[in-house]
Amino acid sequence: MKLLFTNIRQLLQVRETNVTRLNGSEMKELPTLENAWLLCEDGRIADFGSMENIPSFEDVEQVDASGKILMPGWIDSHTHLVYAGNREQEFVDRINGLTYEEIANKGGGILNSAKKLQETSAEDLYVQSARRLEEVMKMGTTAIEIKSGYGLTTEAELKMLKVIKRLKENYPIEIKATFLGAHAVPKEYKDNKDAYLDLLIDEMMPKIAQEGLADYVDIFCEKGYFTVEDTHKVLAAGEKYNLTPKIHVNQFNSIGGIKAGVEHKALSVDHLEVMEPEDFEVLKGSDTMPVALPSCSLFLTIPYTPAREIIDSGLPLALATDYNPGSTPSGNMNLVVSLACIKMKMNPEEAINAATINAAYAMGISDTHGSITKGKAANFILTEKVPSYGFLPYSFGANHIDSVYINGKKI
Numbered sequence: 001m002k003l004l005f006t007n008i009r010q011l012l013q014v015r016e017t018n019v020t021r022l023n024g025s026e027m028k029e030l031p032t033l034e035n036a037w038l039l040c041e042d043g044r045i046a047d048f049g050s051m052e053n054i055p056s057f058e059d060v061e062q063v064d065a066s067g068k069i070l071m072p073g074w075i076d077s078h079t080h081l082v083y084a085g086n087r088e089q090e091f092v093d094r095i096n097g098l099t100y101e102e103i104a105n106k107g108g109g110i111l112n113s114a115k116k117l118q119e120t121s122a123e124d125l126y127v128q129s130a131r132r133l134e135e136v137m138k139m140g141t142t143a144i145e146i147k148s149g150y151g152l153t154t155e156a157e158l159k160m161l162k163v164i165k166r167l168k169e170n171y172p173i174e175i176k177a178t179f180l181g182a183h184a185v186p187k188e189y190k191d192n193k194d195a196y197l198d199l200l201i202d203e204m205m206p207k208i209a210q211e212g213l214a215d216y217v218d219i220f221c222e223k224g225y226f227t228v229e230d231t232h233k234v235l236a237a238g239e240k241y242n243l244t245p246k247i248h249v250n251q252f253n254s255i256g257g258i259k260a261g262v263e264h265k266a267l268s269v270d271h272l273e274v275m276e277p278e279d280f281e282v283l284k285g286s287d288t289m290p291v292a293l294p295s296c297s298l299f300l301t302i303p304y305t306p307a308r309e310i311i312d313s314g315l316p317l318a319l320a321t322d323y324n325p326g327s328t329p330s331g332n333m334n335l336v337v338s339l340a341c342i343k344m345k346m347n348p349e350e351a352i353n354a355a356t357i358n359a360a361y362a363m364g365i366s367d368t369h370g371s372i373t374k375g376k377a378a379n380f381i382l383t384e385k386v387p388s389y390g391f392l393p394y395s396f397g398a399n400h401i402d403s404v405y406i407n408g409k410k411i
């Protein structure tokens, strides 16, 4: 099956040879082909070029992209999309003055979602999660990472990871699964966190590994959740099962989690709303991708990740949604890219690079996703008629998506 896009106003993120990640000032450049064509074959990008030199093709389905932009689909490298119910009440509590921390201390927050999830059947959880997955795919997300972490018992963590597996089987979108058993300490282990970590390491991890349910391991390294020492322990255990770390750090406090992540060769360190000079230093020269989650900052009214300092110090940066019921009940990557420009002072080029090439790196799929490169997955956003790519983050709140393609098929 061949699919040919013609008269593309702007073909974005064109890389003749694969680029796995963009550091610092490299993020300013977004290679763009004006008035272009692109051919897909068997779900992959076969060729592309300028309309001035378009070859003649036979047996192709043609899409006229006049006035439209064709670009790689968004890659969302950090989500908690599998969850039960919602936390609308906590939203109202925060409007009325409580903080996220105060709500968590009262037994709300992650523990509230864990209770709901434990009481929800696997089937119901699947149906709720599938609806969210379909929603984000329509908004241009063509690859996504999904975490466990609202189970907090062996049974419920496995239930979450099996739902992710079922989503992988039933949807064309690329999905990576992350085991986040260390998301919060369950009530029953309030005074014995070590016993919970033992359960996580000695019972949950072996079962998850045996059934091949996770690609990555995560931990919420934060005051009131898990310490740096806990982080070392969980990540070292994950290594034994080939679970590469992708961790939650520096959301509210800088306590040394980034250093721990880098020492364990974390693929990414995520959140980073609070950064100290030593955090920048440990990231320099590492293979770890910093990931910012601006819609979490918007929803919780907490600081935004200091993107400018990160990029201007020569580091790479990726963007993701953090879609979850407590801190970010939104999986809209278009909004994330707008917020990155508006609130974090990233240029449109930097934000688009952060949500495509660098996001692919943070998900471990750089070889196959994230750019318009021959042989990569034919995963695209075809926009409505827009004047140029800068209009996408500028006109925030609108998605401007005409259609989304995954593996060369319109979804």
Ligand SMILES: N=CN[C@@H](CCC(=O)O)C(=O)O
Pocket: 109, 110, 113, 220, 248, 251, 296, 322, 324, 325, 326, 327, 328
């Ligand atoms: N910070 C930790 N975990 C999630 C939020 C969890 C929740 O509130 O349910 C996050 O990334 O923001």
Ligand SMILES: [Zn+2]
Pocket: 078, 079, 080, 248, 322, 324
């Ligand atoms: Zn998160």
